[in-house]
Amino acid sequence: MSLRKGSFNRNRVKIIFLNFIIIVFFIIVLFSCRSSYNSKSIPKNIILISLDTLRADHLGCYGYERATSPNIDNWAKKGIIFMNVISQSEKTAPSHMTMFTSLYPSVHEVSIGSTVESMSTLSPQFITLPQILQNQGFKTAAFTGGGQVAAEFGFGRGFHIYKEDLGWITEENLEQVKDWVRKNKHNRFFLFLHTYQIHDPYLPPPPYNKKFDKEYRGWIIDNWRELRQLAKGNDYEKMRYHFWGGSKNWTPEGKIKIENFCQEDIQHMIDLYDGEIAYTDQKIHQFIQELEKLNLLKDTMIIITSDHGEEFMEHQGFLHEDLYFEDVTVPLIMIWINHFPSGKIVREQVRLLDLMPTILDILNISIPKHCQGQNLVPFIKGRGKFLPALSESPFGYRKALRSEMWCYIDDDTAGKQLFCRQDDPLEKRNIVDLKVQVLQELHNQIVSILDKNEVLKQSILKEEKSLIEKPSKETIEKLRALGYIH
Numbered sequence: 001m002s003l004r005k006g007s008f009n010r011n012r013v014k015i016i017f018l019n020f021i022i023i024v025f026f027i028i029v030l031f032s033c034r035s036s037y038n039s040k041s042i043p044k045n046i047i048l049i050s051l052d053t054l055r056a057d058h059l060g061c062y063g064y065e066r067a068t069s070p071n072i073d074n075w076a077k078k079g080i081i082f083m084n085v086i087s088q089s090e091k092t093a094p095s096h097m098t099m100f101t102s103l104y105p106s107v108h109e110v111s112i113g114s115t116v117e118s119m120s121t122l123s124p125q126f127i128t129l130p131q132i133l134q135n136q137g138f139k140t141a142a143f144t145g146g147g148q149v150a151a152e153f154g155f156g157r158g159f160h161i162y163k164e165d166l167g168w169i170t171e172e173n174l175e176q177v178k179d180w181v182r183k184n185k186h187n188r189f190f191l192f193l194h195t196y197q198i199h200d201p202y203l204p205p206p207p208y209n210k211k212f213d214k215e216y217r218g219w220i221i222d223n224w225r226e227l228r229q230l231a232k233g234n235d236y237e238k239m240r241y242h243f244w245g246g247s248k249n250w251t252p253e254g255k256i257k258i259e260n261f262c263q264e265d266i267q268h269m270i271d272l273y274d275g276e277i278a279y280t281d282q283k284i285h286q287f288i289q290e291l292e293k294l295n296l297l298k299d300t301m302i303i304i305t306s307d308h309g310e311e312f313m314e315h316q317g318f319l320h321e322d323l324y325f326e327d328v329t330v331p332l333i334m335i336w337i338n339h340f341p342s343g344k345i346v347r348e349q350v351r352l353l354d355l356m357p358t359i360l361d362i363l364n365i366s367i368p369k370h371c372q373g374q375n376l377v378p379f380i381k382g383r384g385k386f387l388p389a390l391s392e393s394p395f396g397y398r399k400a401l402r403s404e405m406w407c408y409i410d411d412d413t414a415g416k417q418l419f420c421r422q423d424d425p426l427e428k429r430n431i432v433d434l435k436v437q438v439l440q441e442l443h444n445q446i447v448s449i450l451d452k453n454e455v456l457k458q459s460i461l462k463e464e465k466s467l468i469e470k471p472s473k474e475t476i477e478k479l480r481a482l483g484y485i486h
Contacts, residue, residue: 044299055309071285079335086389092148095307102356102371111394122154130158201243202272213271323400408442
């Protein structure tokens, strides 16, 4: 009896151990499925959300200490966060067109200068992401703030619907987007959602205008009602003028007098900017919740990004006028529930230039040979390598190249600057005189890239790209209101 009992106990232990191994095996398989990307899956829909003027380091999921983005942070945990993303320009038009074409600004040449004569549209020889998707049978719609992304500059190509009244997010504006999604939920669609909500003047609605600073008593006006009174109406250009301090703080050339800002004023600008992010975070959350209600999340890839960042005197300036860290480091979050690995963090440097080929590859659509960006799917699978990033100001007067070790900025007016990214990630200490050989190597790399850009541009263009004769009155007013025309 004792032998049988001992044998029974040993068999029981074996069965328990075997069951344990099986359970562990299935847990590993399940975890593997959740933490890896199956490239055979194809999303039905694509939603590209561009939050204009949003610098990455002011989001919680990028390490910001303030609670500016709790909802985006939570959604980001369900997808992929690219931690080191460089924009190819500090200006809205060239940066967005790089997203749409995977071409450097010096190739597509779309830029909006301070005069009507300096505005140029996209040559018809270039093909855009929306055009490709429309040709593949997608229903395409864009709800944008217009201005620098006005349809007439080439952004409207490939869209069945292109709206330009979503400059700032109101309930009414967001409802029209939701309504379009409801009507097209059974179609395969590409939706481009763009807003200037975070763009200056930073005027988040109450209570967001006081969310991060309830005690400020300085001259900055942070409510629409008072600005309307000063502007004697709803003229947006005049309200923006008064937001930055009126004649006291503007030069005749339309530049802000930075010497008139004390530290308290600078901090309040940051507080209001963060309030705009917090307000936008809530509205984007409401929109994604609507997608969830419509049972669209499982079939939809959502991309949240921005065109450029914003300066707050880190390099003695406001707005987005340079190519420093704060100007061109942007967020890139990709969410596709149950398909992309949850909580995946990609730390290697990538570019907005890489967005179009990545979207096309995920959709199993051939990537045009002219695309200059790289497909980021290998990064999602853990096999990506650092990508050098060139950024260009409109008309080529300023260039910046970011390698793993260095940031080199070549400015026609300010001269050459060199920063060690490992020791000086915020680019504060110019060591250009200490690294002459490094400077020359980086300069040669920029020249090589620009030479290749010129060759590519000429191979695509069959005729000289023309300037648009005259933008519409509405576009000119929008650009003036945003401070691009003085």
